[in-house]
Amino acid sequence: MQLDAEPLISVLAEKIGNTSPDIGVVGIHTGGVWVADKLAAKIGATKIGRIAVTLHRDDYAMRGLHPQKNKTEIGVDINGRHILLVDDVIQSGRTIRAAINELFDFGRPASVKLAVLVDRGGRELPMQADYIAITMPLDGAQKLELINSGDDLRFEILEG
Amino acid sequence: MLTANPQLTPDKKLRHLLTTEGLPKSLIENILDTAAQFVSVGDRDVKKVPLLRGKSVFNLFFENSTRTRTTFEIAAKRLSADVINLNINASSTSKGESLVDTIDNLIAMDADMFVVRHAQSGAAHLIAKHVNAVRPNVAVINAGDGRHAHPTQGLLDMYTIRHYKKSFHNLSVAIVGDILHSRVARSGIHALTTLGCPDVRVIGPKTLIPTECERMGVSVHHDMLRGIEGCDVVMMLRLQNERMEGPLLPSAQEFFKSYGLTAEKLARAKADAIVMHPGPMNRGVEIESTIADGRQAVILPQVTFGIAVRMAVMSMVGAGRGDAA
Numbered sequence: 001m002q003l004d005a006e007p008l009i010s011v012l013a014e015k016i017g018n019t020s021p022d023i024g025v026v027g028i029h030t031g032g033v034w035v036a037d038k039l040a041a042k043i044g045a046t047k048i049g050r051i052a053v054t055l056h057r058d059d060y061a062m063r064g065l066h067p068q069k070n071k072t073e074i075g076v077d078i079n080g081r082h083i084l085l086v087d088d089v090i091q092s093g094r095t096i097r098a099a100i101n102e103l104f105d106f107g108r109p110a111s112v113k114l115a116v117l118v119d120r121g122g123r124e125l126p127m128q129a130d131y132i133a134i135t136m137p138l139d140g141a142q143k144l145e146l147i148n149s150g151d152d153l154r155f156e157i158l159e160g
Numbered sequence: 161m162l163t164a165n166p167q168l169t170p171d172k173k174l175r176h177l178l179t180t181e182g183l184p185k186s187l188i189e190n191i192l193d194t195a196a197q198f199v200s201v202g203d204r205d206v207k208k209v210p211l212l213r214g215k216s217v218f219n220l221f222f223e224n225s226t227r228t229r230t231t232f233e234i235a236a237k238r239l240s241a242d243v244i245n246l247n248i249n250a251s252s253t254s255k256g257e258s259l260v261d262t263i264d265n266l267i268a269m270d271a272d273m274f275v276v277r278h279a280q281s282g283a284a285h286l287i288a289k290h291v292n293a294v295r296p297n298v299a300v301i302n303a304g305d306g307r308h309a310h311p312t313q314g315l316l317d318m319y320t321i322r323h324y325k326k327s328f329h330n331l332s333v334a335i336v337g338d339i340l341h342s343r344v345a346r347s348g349i350h351a352l353t354t355l356g357c358p359d360v361r362v363i364g365p366k367t368l369i370p371t372e373c374e375r376m377g378v379s380v381h382h383d384m385l386r387g388i389e390g391c392d393v394v395m396m397l398r399l400q401n402e403r404m405e406g407p408l409l410p411s412a413q414e415f416f417k418s419y420g421l422t423a424e425k426l427a428r429a430k431a432d433a434i435v436m437h438p439g440p441m442n443r444g445v446e447i448e449s450t451i452a453d454g455r456q457a458v459i460l461p462q463v464t465f466g467i468a469v470r471m472a473v474m475s476m477v478g479a480g481r482g483d484a485a
Binding site (some may be wrong): 107 | 173196197201204205206208211312471475479
């Protein structure tokens with residue numbers, strides 16, 4: 001099953017409303033970066049970087065390092081900045097926990113808010129998004145994956 | 161029966177790092193890619209990530225090396241490990257304790273990782289074999305054993321070459337100087353040939369090049385001007401006076417005349433060739449001062465990349481094997 005992500009980005013932008021250009025948008029690799037690129041343009045905020053959570057993941061002790069070439073790049077001083085963190089999906093909340101830790105390695109932001117396209121339920125940590133385009137409870141075995149065709153983003157739902 | 165490579169797990173992950181010889185190409189590339197993630201950690205406000213939090217890394221230096229020990233220490237600390245430095249020369253072994261007894265004692269202190277520097281070739285292998293038998297969760301990293309291997313140096317040299325030259329295909333690399341005593345040269349040669357470098361040359365006097373060196377897949381040159389012709393990378397080695405037994409060289413001055421890197425000799429290499437040196441440098445013996453400080457030298461970036469490469473290796477061998485089949 002497929003789900004067009006483009007209208008969801010518009011819904012998310014509407015919920016966030018107009019923001020000041022001072023808000024720094026940070027996407028979480030990989031899907032969150034794609035969403036952040038489009039979202040920042042719609043809400044008139046500034047993209048200031050991207051976050052890879054590899055170095056703060058909590059399953060390192062069990063599974064080792066996830067080899068990937070993506071790395072965190074924060075182009076500006078985030079001390080005192082208002083940050084909008086963007087991801088495609090929130091589930092357990094573990095990625096968000098790791099992303100916030102990673103962000104704080106670069107400084108102390110004035111505030112951090114979280115925007116996601118899909119809240120699929122299944123939280124294992126007390127992490128909640130400030131802006132959600134759609135809430136769609138899925139069971140743990142189902143996979144929800146954001147696909148980038150180059151022009152458009154869409155979700156693919158795979159049954160477990 | 162073939163003995164399995166003791167530095168790999170059954171599913172071909174890095175278990176220890178003992179030598180670059182026999183490491184699969186994909187694993188070397190994986191180490192270099194992982195190191196790339198760690199390079200930027202040095203630029204952050206908080207130069208630390210939590211991967212080895214709660215782990216104890218023991219630096220066991222049976223042979224002195226301030227630089228290597230320091231970079232391993234920085235790497236471990238940036239991964240949030242606790243680091244214990246032991247200068248063994250000055251302690252137990254001088255009281256007669258055997259190597260295995262020393263290791264058993266440190267394992268009893270809940271060591272998670274050993275970084276070992278030893279004057280005897282094979283020391284790290286011996287320790288790895290021992291811990292495999294008694295404490296399979298403990299990892300061993302070879303920080304230089306005799307003339308045999310110095311794998312993290314070999315890997316950081318590969319990282320440096322890849323950083324400046326992007327790929328190993330069509331690359332000509334010249335390794336110059338005291339090849340005979342150099343574990344850096346051996347580790348570099350094995351990594352270069354595995355990564356597909358088609359032209360590796362070793363340059364030095366007959367007395368400082370091991371016999372049958374060609375079997376490692378390199379060409380041997382005794383004339384530096386000819387050997388360095390058209391190469392992309394010049395790796396200079398330190399003249400290891402402390403390891404030389406008997407007169408292998410007339411004098412340091414003679415050596416510099418024939419094999420020291422001067423502007424005149426470097427002009428024979430490609431115009432964009434990079435100059436590397438593992439340190440510590442003997443200015444005026446292996447390398448002219450103006451070259452060491454010149455625009456082609458990448459000797460200090462090698463040191464910086466070395467920390468990231470050591471972080472990569474430590475985070476890979478230190479990973480839990482909770483899901484290992």
